[in-house]
Amino acid sequence: MKPGAKQALLDQVIEHIEQLDLRSHVIVGTECTVVAALGEKRDGAKQALETLEGVEKVVPILAPYKMASTEVKKEPTCVTVLGLSVGAGRLGIIAGPCSVESRDQILEIAHVVKDAGAAGLRGGAFKPRTSPYSFQGMKEKGLELLAEARKATGLAVVTEVMAKEHVELVAAYADVLQVGARNMQNYPLLEAVGESGLPVLLKRGPSATMDEFLLAAEHILKTGNSNVMLCERGIRTFEDHTRFTLPLATVPYLHQKTHLPVVVDPSHGTGKASLVAPMARAAVAAGADGLIVEIHPNPDKALSDGYQALTPAAFRQMMAECRKVAAAVGLEM
C-alpha cells in the first residue's frame, strides 16, 4: 500500500484479493503496509490489484514457468538424436551454412563438419528474410539435400521451420526443428513443433527476457515434448560494433533456473567471423551445452550472412580450441 493509505482502501484491497479466491495477509510496517495475497496464481490478478486506489505496487513471488523449471525437475535434460548429444555434461556442436545453396555446397560442408568432429548439420531451407527482395531459401529441394548429407555423414540435421503449415514437411526430413528468433513468440508454431515430437532448438528473441524465453519453451513442453534446447543468439542493444550483443551470463543463469540444455550461437551473436572463435571458446568456458556455428566454403560468395561464416580451416581451428577449453571445464565434447 502507499504510505498513508487509509484503512478503507486497505479493506478494499483485502476484499478484492478474496474475490480472486486468494487469502490475504496484512503486515503493518513503520512507513507502509504490505498485503500478501496467497494461493494459486490468478491470471490478471497482479494487474487488477495494481489499479486499486492506495496500492503502491504488486510484486509477484513465483516463477511463471513450471515444466521448464528446476523446481519441477532437478536433473539436467540431455537431448540426443543420432550422434548429437546436448546437455548434462555433453557438449554438442552443430555447424553448417546459413542457407543450403546447392548439392555440392551442402555435401562439401557436411564432410567438413563431420571430419572436424561435430555431430549436427545446420542449413536453412526455408529462410525468414527481413527484406522481401532477399533469397528465401531452396525450400523442399533444400530439405532433400540436407537429408542426403545426413545419409552421407550420419550428422543430425537441424533446420528452421518458419510456419505452422510447413511443420509436417520439414519434420519429414529434419532431425531437429529450429524455431528462429523472429518466431520465438509465434505460439501456433511453438505448439505445432511441440506436437511433431521432434527435438526443438528454440532461439531467444532479440528482446526477450529470460522469463519470456522460458515461457516460450513452456508452450512447447506443454504439448508433451520435452526435447527442447534453448539457444542464446544475442540481443538488441545500443552496441553497434557487433550485429547483436551476446550475453553469455544467460548460460549459467539458465542452468540455475531450468533443466533444459543451453546452446550458444556465436555467429549471429556477433555477426563477425573474426569474433566467432573467441566467443565460441567463451561459451564453452561458461558451461554451454552446445554451439551452433555458421561455416561456408567461400564465405564471400554466400547467398546470405557470409560475413559471419567461418571458413572450413577457421572452423577446424575453432574446434581444436573449444576441445581444449571443454576439457578444462570438464565437458565431454
Add this chain to the structure above:
Amino acid sequence: MKPGAKQALLDQVIEHIEQLDLRSHVIVGTECTVVAALGEKRDGAKQALETLEGVEKVVPILAPYKMASTEVKKEPTCVTVLGLSVGAGRLGIIAGPCSVESRDQILEIAHVVKDAGAAGLRGGAFKPRTSPYSFQGMKEKGLELLAEARKATGLAVVTEVMAKEHVELVAAYADVLQVGARNMQNYPLLEAVGESGLPVLLKRGPSATMDEFLLAAEHILKTGNSNVMLCERGIRTFEDHTRFTLPLATVPYLHQKTHLPVVVDPSHGTGKASLVAPMARAAVAAGADGLIVEIHPNPDKALSDGYQALTPAAFRQMMAECRKVAAAVGLEM
C-alpha cells in the same frame, strides 16, 4: 579499404564488385581509399565484400524498402474504412478493450467509444499470450460479438490475427486486421493478411529498427494491398518505470520516409493508465495519424492488461484533450 591496404587487395575488391555485375569506382584519399560499387542492390553483396581482405567496412547508400518509400509515392496515404480515416491530415481514433470478454462488455464499451467520437473499435478475440497458462481469448465467439458491436454502432472493427490459418476466419468479421508486435516478422502471416485485401494495422516489434519495420510493411505491400497502417507501440530498453519505452520521434521520422500513416498505441507503449492521456496528447502533437487506446468499464476486473486500460470517464477526458491538441496542430479529428 583499410589504411595501407595494398594494390593487390584493392584489385581483388574491384574484381569482386564486377563479378556481382556492379560497377566499381575508386577514390584515393589522404589516409585511405574508398571503392564505390554502383548498380542495383545485390543480395548479400555488402556481406560478401565485407569479408574480403583489406576491406575496412561496407556502407550501403539506398533505403532497402521501395514501395513504402516516399521516393516512390510522395503523397501521404489515407486508410479509410467505414467512418475511420487514418492519414493525410485525418486523425483516426481506435479504442476498446484488450480482450473481448462478454457480449455486455463489448457492447457497453462500443457505445462509450462511439459516443466519445472515436471511429474504430479494438478488441482481441485471438490473444497471443506470453504464458501458456493465460487467457487465450474468446476466438470466433469474440469475432461474432465484435461484428454485433459494429452493427450497433457503425464502428470499424480492428482485431488481431495471430496465425496465417486464421486469416480467412478473422477477415470474415473484421474491418482491419491487426498484426501484433510479436508477429512483425512472421512473413507467412504478413503475406496472408496482405492477400486478404483488408486494411492492415502493423505493430512495430519491440526491438525492430525503422528499416526492419518498413521492410515488414513491404512484405504486405508487395501483395498489392496498399492499405497499411504502421503502429508504434513502444520498444524494449533498460527503462523499468514503464512497460516499454514509447519513442514518439518515430512519428515525424516515418512521415519523412514513408507515405503510410502512423498510429500510436500509448496503452502498450507505457503500460500504465495514468500515463496514457499525456502520451496520447503528445502523439497527436507530434503529428500522429491515429491512436489506438485500451479502455475497460472496470479495468481492475479485466481478464488481461487491465492496469493500462482507461475507464470510460478517463477516455472521454483524453478525447477532449486530444481534440484541443489536434486543433492546435491542424489535424482533423
Add this chain to the structure above:
Amino acid sequence: MKPGAKQALLDQVIEHIEQLDLRSHVIVGTECTVVAALGEKRDGAKQALETLEGVEKVVPILAPYKMASTEVKKEPTCVTVLGLSVGAGRLGIIAGPCSVESRDQILEIAHVVKDAGAAGLRGGAFKPRTSPYSFQGMKEKGLELLAEARKATGLAVVTEVMAKEHVELVAAYADVLQVGARNMQNYPLLEAVGESGLPVLLKRGPSATMDEFLLAAEHILKTGNSNVMLCERGIRTFEDHTRFTLPLATVPYLHQKTHLPVVVDPSHGTGKASLVAPMARAAVAAGADGLIVEIHPNPDKALSDGYQALTPAAFRQMMAECRKVAAAVGLEM
C-alpha cells in the same frame, strides 16, 4: 524464501533481520513463505539478505529518494530566475547555440531568442567533448560574452559547468548552472553546484533510470539548494535513426513522483533538426515545464552539433506551434 526452504533457514533470516535493527514479520503462503523486514532503510540490507541461504529474492518497498519526492512536498516547484519561470504551470523556453563561438554569433542569437519570446539563453563555454581532438569551447571568454548577451536582452544565461573547480568561475557569470548528461553521477560536481546556490539544470544520463536520476537530484537538494530542474535529453537504445531515443513518458511519470520541474531537450534527444519541432510540440503536450533547444544562425557552419540546430526561422516557427499546443493543454508560455 525459496519454495521448500527449511525452518532453520527461515530462522537464520529472521535473526539476520533483527541484527540489522529491523523488525521481522513472517507470512506463510501456499507455495512459499515471505518475511517482511520493517523499519528505516538500512544500507546494504537488501544485498546482505539476498545472499543468505534459502532466500529467493529481496524486494524493497519505498522510494530511495526523499527530498525530491512528492511524498515530502506535494506542490510543484517553480524555478524562477530573471524572466524565466519553469514549473507549476509555467512553460519556460531556453534556446541558443551549442557553443558560444563569437561575440557576433551569441548577440545575434540572443536577439533571435528574445524576439521569439523565450526567456533563457543557452550556450556552451566549457564543452565536454567525446574526442580530445574536438573544439573545447571559448571558456571564460565565452562566459563574458554570455553575460554581455544577458545585459543586451535580459535573458537568463544557462551554461554547463563540467568540473567542480570551475563552479565558482561559471557561477560568477551564469544564472543557471547546467550539469551535463556525462556528469549526472559526478557527485563532487553535484555537491559543488548545489552549494553555489544558483538554480541547476540537471540532465539525465543516457542510461540512467528514474531512481538514479532522482537520486542525483537528491545529491544537489541535500546541500539545501531546492532550485533543481530535471532535464530529459534522450537515452541510449538500439535505435539508430535518431541520435538518442527521447522517451517523453518521463514527463508525466516524474510529475507523479517529484515536485521538481521537468525540461525536455528535443535537440539532443533526436539529433536531427527536422525532428526537433514535432518533438518540442509533443513535449509541451505531455506537460513539460520547459524546453531547451539548440539554434544557430548558420547550422551548417556551427563548430559543434550543427546538424541538430534550428535556424532562426525554424525556431520562430517552432515557438508559434508550441504556443498553440501550450494553450491547448493549459500551460502558460
Add this chain to the structure above:
Amino acid sequence: MKPGAKQALLDQVIEHIEQLDLRSHVIVGTECTVVAALGEKRDGAKQALETLEGVEKVVPILAPYKMASTEVKKEPTCVTVLGLSVGAGRLGIIAGPCSVESRDQILEIAHVVKDAGAAGLRGGAFKPRTSPYSFQGMKEKGLELLAEARKATGLAVVTEVMAKEHVELVAAYADVLQVGARNMQNYPLLEAVGESGLPVLLKRGPSATMDEFLLAAEHILKTGNSNVMLCERGIRTFEDHTRFTLPLATVPYLHQKTHLPVVVDPSHGTGKASLVAPMARAAVAAGADGLIVEIHPNPDKALSDGYQALTPAAFRQMMAECRKVAAAVGLEM
C-alpha cells in the same frame, strides 16, 4: 546525395567541402551520387555537411581515435606494476572487497588474494554512491589500510579516484588509479589521472560505445601516459536477471582495434555471486588480459555490493578453474 538531387545542390556541397579545406570527389551512380571529402578530419564537418540541402547522409571512414589504435602501435601493450602484469599474453588477476571497511577486513582479504595467486588488490576508499544516503567509503584512512596491505603482501593496490582534486592524494598510496564507469567521460579527471603518471584502469560507461570508450582512453594517452587498461564491466540493456549485461565480444573486438589490454569485471558485470566464476572463465577463454573480482570474507555483512562478492573459498575455486582455462587458451596466469 539524395536520389534526384539537382546539380545546384551538388555544387553547393562541393563548395562547402572545399571551404573546409578538404578535397571533393564526385561519383555518379545508378540511382544516386556520392561525394567523397578527402583530407584530415575536420571538427564538425560531418554535421555541417549533413544539414545541407540535398544531402542524404554523411559517412565517416576513419577511426576517431589515434594513439589507442593498432594502426599506430601494432604490438599489444603490457601494463606491469609490482607483480601485476596485464596484457601481451599475461593474465593479471585483481581481487578484493568493494569497499575497504576495516584494518582486519582488508588484511584478511589481501592474504586470501595473495595466497590464491592473484597479484592485484582492489578496494574502494572513495566510493561514488548512487544515493547520497549510502556509505561513502573510509577515504584517506582506507588508502592507508590499502598501503599497509600492500606492504604485508606485495600486491599492487588498485583503487578508484572519483574527483580530480583527489588524484594527488590517491596517487600517493595507490599503484593503479581506477576511473569508474560513472566517470568515463569526466574529462578533467581523465587528464588528471593521465598526468599522475600511474597506470590507469578505465572502466567502460554502461552506455558507452567502443568509439567513446577508446576516445576516453585517448584523453589519458594524450597526456603522455601510455599505461591504460580498458575494463569491460557490463552495459545497460533491457535484461533484468543480471545487474548489467556483460558483453564479452568486447575482448576480441578491442584486441583488433587497440593495443591496450582489456580487463573484465564479472562481479559488476553480472551482479550475482553465482554467475561470477562462469563469466570469469568465459572472459579468460575469450582472451581477456585481466580480471577484477570482488571478494569478501562475509559477503552478507558487506557494507556495499555484498550480493556480488565471492567468499574466499569460492574465489580460490574460481582461480583454479581460470588457471585451467588460461592454460587451454595459452595465457600465462
